[in-house]
Amino acid sequence: MTKPFYITTAISYPNGRPHVGHAYEAIATDAIARWRRLEGRPVRFLTGTDEHGLKMAQAARARGLTPRQLADEMSASFKAMADQLTISYDRFIRTTDADHYAASAELWRRMAANGDIYLGRYEGWYSVRDEAFYGEEELIAGAVGERLSPQGTPVEWTVEESWFFRLSAYQDRLLAHYAAHPDFIQPEARRNEVIRFVEGGLADLSISRTSFDWGVPVPDSPGHVMYVWVDALTNYLTGAGWPADPALAERWWPADIHIIGKDIVRFHAVYWPAFLMAAGVALPKAVFGHGFLLNRGEKMSKSTGNVIDPAAMAERYGVDGLRYFLLREVSFGQDGSYSDDAIVTRINADLANGLGNLAQRCLSIIAKQCAGRVPAPGTASGPDLGGLAARIGQAMDALQLNRALEIVWEGVSEANRWFADQAPWALRKTDPAAADAVLYATAEAVRQLAILVRWAIPGAADALLDQLGQAEDARDLAALAVPLTPGIALPPPQGVFPRLEPAPA
Numbered sequence: 001m002t003k004p005f006y007i008t009t010a011i012s013y014p015n016g017r018p019h020v021g022h023a024y025e026a027i028a029t030d031a032i033a034r035w036r037r038l039e040g041r042p043v044r045f046l047t048g049t050d051e052h053g054l055k056m057a058q059a060a061r062a063r064g065l066t067p068r069q070l071a072d073e074m075s076a077s078f079k080a081m082a083d084q085l086t087i088s089y090d091r092f093i094r095t096t097d098a099d100h101y102a103a104s105a106e107l108w109r110r111m112a113a114n115g116d117i118y119l120g121r122y123e124g125w126y127s128v129r130d131e132a133f134y135g136e137e138e139l140i141a142g143a144v145g146e147r148l149s150p151q152g153t154p155v156e157w158t159v160e161e162s163w164f165f166r167l168s169a170y171q172d173r174l175l176a177h178y179a180a181h182p183d184f185i186q187p188e189a190r191r192n193e194v195i196r197f198v199e200g201g202l203a204d205l206s207i208s209r210t211s212f213d214w215g216v217p218v219p220d221s222p223g224h225v226m227y228v229w230v231d232a233l234t235n236y237l238t239g240a241g242w243p244a245d246p247a248l249a250e251r252w253w254p255a256d257i258h259i260i261g262k263d264i265v266r267f268h269a270v271y272w273p274a275f276l277m278a279a280g281v282a283l284p285k286a287v288f289g290h291g292f293l294l295n296r297g298e299k300m301s302k303s304t305g306n307v308i309d310p311a312a313m314a315e316r317y318g319v320d321g322l323r324y325f326l327l328r329e330v331s332f333g334q335d336g337s338y339s340d341d342a343i344v345t346r347i348n349a350d351l352a353n354g355l356g357n358l359a360q361r362c363l364s365i366i367a368k369q370c371a372g373r374v375p376a377p378g379t380a381s382g383p384d385l386g387g388l389a390a391r392i393g394q395a396m397d398a399l400q401l402n403r404a405l406e407i408v409w410e411g412v413s414e415a416n417r418w419f420a421d422q423a424p425w426a427l428r429k430t431d432p433a434a435a436d437a438v439l440y441a442t443a444e445a446v447r448q449l450a451i452l453v454r455w456a457i458p459g460a461a462d463a464l465l466d467q468l469g470q471a472e473d474a475r476d477l478a479a480l481a482v483p484l485t486p487g488i489a490l491p492p493p494q495g496v497f498p499r500l501e502p503a504p505a
């Protein structure tokens with residue numbers, strides 16, 4: 001399993017501070033990246049910020065800043081969020097990075113060399129909030145009859161000279177690609193939407209702007225900057241070392257999967273593969289459009305102000321508590337809802353009472369009755385965790401992250417049940433060796449479970465593995481086969497999962 005694995009999040013607009021939707025995407029992508037590393041695969045994980053475009057320029061003006069100043073300030077807060085949430089990215093890309101300008105210009109030149117870019121005049125509807133062009137037929141009516149984008153954002157009639165990408169020429173090739181690669185767009189519902197959209201016919205795409213200058217300059221075309229989505233999508237290539245470092249790009253490209261939200265599937269599953277086909281660059285293997293996170297069922301967005309600060313959530317629930325809730329409670333690919341109640345209940349039941357209790361009870365008895373050393377195994381068979389790793393692997397391959405956690409917790413329940421049935425505290429009085437054997441088997445089960453859940457709650461899992469005296473390099477799936485060494489001294493046990501109190505009503 002040494003095939004390299006390249007995974008990306010969307011890059012966020014740093015026109016405001018990150019919200020929990022951004023945190024969710026980073027956590028889910030991180031979970032997949034960490035699972036692949038546990039399997040022993042070399043992983044490259046890219047995340048970052050998408051800093052150009054009219055939306056950034058307008059947000060900066062509103063605050064009396066230059067776009068660059070706003071981007072610096074907000075990009076730093078996205079990076080701080082990623083670090084706080086223990087997101088294991090290999091590069092945090094900013095689309096203002098120098099190598100990204102070079103990659104974007106190179107992609108443009110190749111599309112142009114293929115004859116797919118021509119100069120024209122754009123007249124049509126543009127939504128600054130979505131940074132997207134819409135056809136008249138796609139617009140919907142707002143409350144007072146005004147025109148809105150299909151996402152419900154304001155649109156304005158825009159007229160300017162523009163370079164166009166010959167997207168219309170790619171309809172058949174895109175449909176053929178979707179048919180030949182059924183996993184290219186996931187989940188199924190997103191795939192069906194995209195196919196329907198492409199079957200409806202594709203208009204050429206305006207890919208440059210002249211009305212503002214906050215963007216990557218179009219090669220050899222003074223006054224034009226690239227439409228922000230052209231340079232934004234190119235970040236995935238820049239992050240693989242393309243074209244500056246061919247050996248690196250060869251290793252990582254094509255990407256194994258782009259993890260993005262459902263609102264931007266069209267850009268990733270239609271425009272992006274068409275750009276790459278035009279440039280003669282291989283297509284990513286898959287695009288996964290996850291659902292939206294709703295605060296008690298309501299959509300949140302920077303523009304509506306209904307935004308929850310992920311830093312405050314991580315503070316209240318703990319980084320691993322927040323990660324666990326989002327991964328366990330949201331069915332990956334579908335929308336999910338959260339509330340303080342739901343988070344507290346889930347954390348207390350599964351982390352504090354479930355895994356935490358198992359580890360704490362077993363380790364505190366070992367500390368007291370076995371002089372803090374891993375006891376002798378004896379002949380106790382232990383809880384039945386056989387087949388768990390394989391089943392989790394299957395769920396992870398299918399990107400059923402919540403299902404994978406359910407399976408881990410089948411193991412947690414089994415281990416708790418077995419431990420209680422064996423009652424080592426009673427056994428100690430009649431058969432100390434048998435009591436030791438039960439404690440050994442339980443500690444070994446905690447070790448296995450900690451490894452199997454490390455992709456989801458890395459901080460807590462590592463704290464458990466520390467308490468079991470496990471070396472840094474003995475924490476991957478290969479280490480499942482190497483049981484605890486009897487006799488090793490363990491550090492004093494400490495609770496890893498605090499119980500949370502519900503918020504006052």
Ligand code: ME8
Binds near residue numbers: 011012232235259260
């Ligand atoms: O779309 N729940 O940036 P962005 C879950 N710059 N995910 C959410 C969400 C929510 N409530 N709100 C947003 C952009 N997201 C572009 C991407 S990629 C080349 C360019 C997701 O800051 C959203 O779907 O608006 C997207 O995947 C990511 O957060 C960044 O959103």
